[in-house]
Amino acid sequence: MKHYAVRRLLQLIPILFAITFLSYGMMRLAGSDVVEQKMENTGGTVSQEMIDAAREELGLDKPFIVQYVTWLGKLAQGDMGVSYVSGKPVFSTFVSKLPATLLLAVVSILLTVIVSIPLGIWSAVNQNKAADYVIRTASFIGNSLPNFFVSLLLMYFFAIRLNWFPVISRDVSLQSVALPSVTLAIAMSAKYLRQVRATVLDELSKDYVLGAKARGVKFSTTMMKSVMKASLVTIITLLTLSIGSLLGGTAIVESIFMWDGVGKMAVDAINMRDYPIIQAYVMWMAVIYVLVNLVTDVSYRYLDPRIRLGGTEQ
Amino acid sequence: MNRPVTVRVQKVKKNRIRTRLFFFLFLAVILVLVSFFADQIVPYDPYAQDLGLSRQPPSPAHFMGTDQYGRDVFSRVVVGAKASVFSTLVLVCVTSVFGTVTGTLCGYFGREIDSVVMRISDVCLAFPGLVFALAIAALLGGGMSNAVIALAVISWPKYARVARGQTLALKNSDFVAAAKLAGDNSAQMILRHILPNILGPILVTAMLDIGTMMMELAGLSFLGLGAQPPVAEWGNMMSGGRSMLQTYPWLVLSPGVAIFLTVVTFNLLGDTVRDYMDPKNSGS
Numbered sequence: 001m002k003h004y005a006v007r008r009l010l011q012l013i014p015i016l017f018a019i020t021f022l023s024y025g026m027m028r029l030a031g032s033d034v035v036e037q038k039m040e041n042t043g044g045t046v047s048q049e050m051i052d053a054a055r056e057e058l059g060l061d062k063p064f065i066v067q068y069v070t071w072l073g074k075l076a077q078g079d080m081g082v083s084y085v086s087g088k089p090v091f092s093t094f095v096s097k098l099p100a101t102l103l104l105a106v107v108s109i110l111l112t113v114i115v116s117i118p119l120g121i122w123s124a125v126n127q128n129k130a131a132d133y134v135i136r137t138a139s140f141i142g143n144s145l146p147n148f149f150v151s152l153l154l155m156y157f158f159a160i161r162l163n164w165f166p167v168i169s170r171d172v173s174l175q176s177v178a179l180p181s182v183t184l185a186i187a188m189s190a191k192y193l194r195q196v197r198a199t200v201l202d203e204l205s206k207d208y209v210l211g212a213k214a215r216g217v218k219f220s221t222t223m224m225k226s227v228m229k230a231s232l233v234t235i236i237t238l239l240t241l242s243i244g245s246l247l248g249g250t251a252i253v254e255s256i257f258m259w260d261g262v263g264k265m266a267v268d269a270i271n272m273r274d275y276p277i278i279q280a281y282v283m284w285m286a287v288i289y290v291l292v293n294l295v296t297d298v299s300y301r302y303l304d305p306r307i308r309l310g311g312t313e314q
Numbered sequence: 315m316n317r318p319v320t321v322r323v324q325k326v327k328k329n330r331i332r333t334r335l336f337f338f339l340f341l342a343v344i345l346v347l348v349s350f351f352a353d354q355i356v357p358y359d360p361y362a363q364d365l366g367l368s369r370q371p372p373s374p375a376h377f378m379g380t381d382q383y384g385r386d387v388f389s390r391v392v393v394g395a396k397a398s399v400f401s402t403l404v405l406v407c408v409t410s411v412f413g414t415v416t417g418t419l420c421g422y423f424g425r426e427i428d429s430v431v432m433r434i435s436d437v438c439l440a441f442p443g444l445v446f447a448l449a450i451a452a453l454l455g456g457g458m459s460n461a462v463i464a465l466a467v468i469s470w471p472k473y474a475r476v477a478r479g480q481t482l483a484l485k486n487s488d489f490v491a492a493a494k495l496a497g498d499n500s501a502q503m504i505l506r507h508i509l510p511n512i513l514g515p516i517l518v519t520a521m522l523d524i525g526t527m528m529m530e531l532a533g534l535s536f537l538g539l540g541a542q543p544p545v546a547e548w549g550n551m552m553s554g555g556r557s558m559l560q561t562y563p564w565l566v567l568s569p570g571v572a573i574f575l576t577v578v579t580f581n582l583l584g585d586t587v588r589d590y591m592d593p594k595n596s597g598s
Contacts, residue, residue, distance in 0.1 A: 144577040144578045144581050145574055147533070148533060149570040153570070160559065251537060
């Protein structure tokens with residue numbers, strides 16, 4: 001188990017390097033007009049000397065590899081440079097946006113779990129009955145609605161017509177997190193309901209369920225003690241995958257509700273061509289994804305004895 | 315015994331699935347035709363501004379109302395199909411073909427190509443969809459074709475993996491060994507024996523992908539990274555109407571409902587194709 005986790009960690013190093021290189025290279029390729037853009041923002045006429053001076057100041061005149069290595073060295077010390085737009089350090093800007101994204105992620109995950117697990121199980125237990133059809137139809141509709149449309153519908157009905165929630169979140173509070181988290185939860189629940197249902201159906205068709213029934217074990221006991229436990233692997237995979245994308249902030253939903261998180265920061269940065277911020281964001285996403293995959297793999301082994309025993313290291 | 319009965323039940327089921335398949339295929343073809351001939355069938359010029367008719371509520375003449383420049387919303391929604399449906403189909407076709415080809419080659423030849431390409435796909439998959447799309451859109455600038463490229467880069471590994479897995483499984487099968495003994499070279503082997511056998515799962519993946527890709531593409535346009543105004547596209551129409559949600563909700567609702575119904579159609583078609591391909595439902 002420990003060996004496995006360590007080996008997986010070591011495998012991550014080349015992937016992380018590739019990602020830093022790609023994200024740096026990509027942004028540098030596009031970054032040629034940053035200085036001009038910065039000058040335009042300040043207004044007035046700009047001479048070539050001023051542009052060259054600014055390039056030198058930002059280190060844009062050196063060869064690409066030198067720039068990359070310098071950037072990587074600084075990155076290792078937690079220095080991600082300063083935002084081209086606000087002039088503030090990227091790292092602290094980034095950290096200041098994290099709590100909002102974390103709150104949104106936690107609330108929407110909780111909502112998703114509360115909705116999708118019981119409904120998925122209920123739907124599986126009542127397979128092909130009315131409840132099952134209703135739940136499946138709802139999940140299908142949820143799957144076919146783009147989240148920006150859901151956001152705007154919720155905003156229209158609950159914020160504008162009924163006035164229950166603020167249209168724009170001015171602060172990070174439970175009341176303002178409601179609509180964005182419901183939006184995210186609708187999309188996620190729709191997807192996970194199906195998976196939970198399929199997993200539970202699969203478990204229910206196994207022999208041990210019939211065996212337990214024959215021995216007179218109560219159905220609810222079998223359900224809680226065996227089926228749920230066996231379905232946990234699927235549920236955990238789904239949750240870790242969503243945690244990954246949620247921690248990156250959900251660009252669209254955060255922008256619509258003006259939720260001051262990481263995703264909105266990224267969209268704003270792209271519109272302003274604020275490359276250091278975009279780089280930091282892409283790096284953050286990559287690190288999260290890689291770590292989430294690691295945690296998923298390791299927790300699989302822990303939860304599922306078949307994988308654990310089948311894959312023991314020699 | 316009950317075997318004949320089971321077979322009959324399965325045949326009925328198969329026929330029902332086939333009817334459903336034709337129905338949804340018919341709907342999807344209509345949508346595609348609308349998107350192709352959008353310019354010919356719209357009642358008004360979708361780009362003609364008439365400020366005197368600005369922000370009209372839905373009426374018999376303009377049954378989805380008009381926007382802030384007095385453009386007919388219905389005409390814009392129809393023309394929007396051209397951007398959304400057509401771009402999505404191009405995107406899905408290109409990524410599925412590219413992914414299938416690379417995946418099949420990786421699975422068939424293995425070794426270095428396989429590990430290099432699979433590591434590249436790992437890196438592409440390391441980013442969640444929209445993030446990579448955002449980064450590419452930031453790099454190449456906005457625009458529908460750049461949004462399509464961005465989504466193509468992140469979605470080909472999915473097909474490559476399906477194709478690779480299927481190819482690996484087929485490579486060890488008896489008929490492939492027999493073909494090899496009969497003297498087929500690699501190209502014949504891939505084209506005649508492997509590709510025809512892996513197309514089913516690829517087709518199902520592609521059909522189920524259309525709805526998702528359409529939503530992601532519209533999402534990029536919504537964020538201003540896809541189709542640029544004044545081009546009529548569902549995502550950017552909704553983004554444009556969003557500030558007037560309170561007073562002129564039809565500006566958001568019309569394209570919203572259009573994209574929802576289109577995605578529903580393609581998703582139902584995808585589900586049906588999956589059921590149709592599922593050997594559990596085959597009547598023979």
